[in-house]
Amino acid sequence: MKALLALEDGSFFFGQSLGAEGETFGELVFNTGMTGYQEVLTDPSYTGQIVVMTYPEIGIYGVNEEDVESDGIKVAGFVVYRSVSVPSNWRATISFPDYLKKHNIVAIEGVDTRALTRKIRVKGAMKGAISTVDLNPESLVRRVKESPSIVGRDLAGLVSPKEVIVENEEGDFSVVVLDSGVKWGILRDLKRVGARVIRVPYGVDIDDIKKLNPDGVLISNGPGDPAALLKTIRLIRDLLKEEIPLAGICLGHQLLGLAIGARTYKMKFGHRGINHPVKDLRSGRVLITTHNHGFAVDPKSFGLPELGSEDQDANVLTSNLQKISVLEGTSPQGIKVEITHISLNDGTMEGMRLVDYPAFSVQYHPEASPGPHDAKYFFEEFKRLVKEVR
The missing domain is CATH 3.50.30.20 (Carbamoyl-phosphate synthase small subunit, N-terminal domain)
Incomplete structure (x- = not known):
């Protein structure tokens, strides 16, 4: 046909x-x-x-x-x-x-x-x-x-669960997944590192989270424009006040950025694939990672210069980006931020850590599914953060 x-x-x-x-x-x-x-x-x-x-x-x-x-x-x-x-x-x-x-x-x-x-x-x-x-x-x-644009649309509601889902009962620590459309590979890796996993709808309140008494909260990936998820952004601010350990992946990274006053922007064509080079600025290692995002956190929100763009010459840009080491900035709300990862393709901010709060996030997908396993250590880092705070 x-x-x-x-x-x-x-x-x-x-x-x-x-x-x-x-x-x-x-x-x-x-x-x-x-x-x-x-x-x-x-x-x-x-x-x-x-x-x-x-x-x-x-x-x-x-x-x-x-x-x-x-x-x-x-x-x-x-x-x-x-x-x-x-x-x-x-x-x-x-x-x-x-x-x-x-x-x-x-x-x-x-x-x-x-x-x-x-x-x-x-x-x-x-x-x-x-x-x-x-x-x-x-x-x-x-x-x-x-037809409607994807900008400004809350699409997470189409894929978020309608009720609390207990994934598994056994584990060394408990993690609530704020589910805006979580990939099952993320759930598998949380269980792999010994977590008891509970999925909750993305629009819950802080009291709903506290009732579950989690050791940590993971803000999941998901579709659409992060700036449209106002209730979730407010929830993340409340979680930071409670100093509950937080980790974010993809959309979760963008939402954490918005929660501390940063801006997000729509990328020209985005990152979608399984071979994107990302530099870990703390270790100097280059990770080959899986991506799926069309929005990103603007580093200028933290008083940092633009690191690159999707239209720059790739060879020149990559050469310049490889020279960058640890970057530190401050959000509009006065929160100190360390930029931990950047894309070697176009300079997109790929990871951050809040200096004075137990929270960090990455823009890429550490669980891969599909893709290489270079970034699997994300889940061990989250477990380590949770146990340090606990």
Whole structure:
């Protein structure tokens, strides 16, 4: 069946329908991972987004029942150059195209994903749509332009649990996960380091947290614009006052920044992939990390200069960034902050630690899922912080 992909800049691509019939709208972004499409599909942080996979052939190893990051597919739509309908892996339980159809996901194949990725890199992430119903480019482009932007939208409510969920009863210390769309890999790693894990909805109050008497709180990843989650930002401020050990991942990193008075900004095209170099400024090590974010914390909020941008020459920028050591600043609320990690691709602030509070965060995904395990020590650091405070 024919399918049409249309973008808000007026461009369009015809291809073949890959998943369910119908149409879908969302922000068009790209992921550079050669593997991990199953984890991408089920990552709650992709809620509201149509994902373009830059690797040309998707579906080679099929889909299994273990490598999921949530209870189902969360992307708004999917774009690939060529799909593989017969998987070649003993773990596969269903093919990639059948998996999309099973979950009623509208997708398209046979479009030039290289040209599409180039367009997003030059012009930035933009609104788009995939349709098997409206095959009139002029009509679909007009409707894309009329569709809502991801900026200012609270999408966490679509993927946050509605009630408290006890993940496991045994462990050396207890962690409450403020769940804005947590990846299951994060929960697995918390359990791996000996935590008793309790997930709570992202909109709870400080009293709800205190009743659970946690040793620490982890602020999870999630979709959408962090600045829209005002109640969660206020909750994090209350948690800091209580001096409960805090750790943040991705959206959690951005929310911690907002809670101490920093600004966040929308990146031009963001980071999405499994091979992003990040420098740990404390040790000098370079970590290869997994990313999925389109917003970031502005280092200028802490009185620091801009460290780089997505449009700078990569080789020159990386050379300059590698010379940077520990950076320290102060938030608009007077809170001292140490910048612990930076991206060697564009200078994005990738990690911070509050000097006078038991709190730290990273912008990348230390649990990977998929990706390299260079940053797994994040969970050991959190455990160490919790036990020191306790």
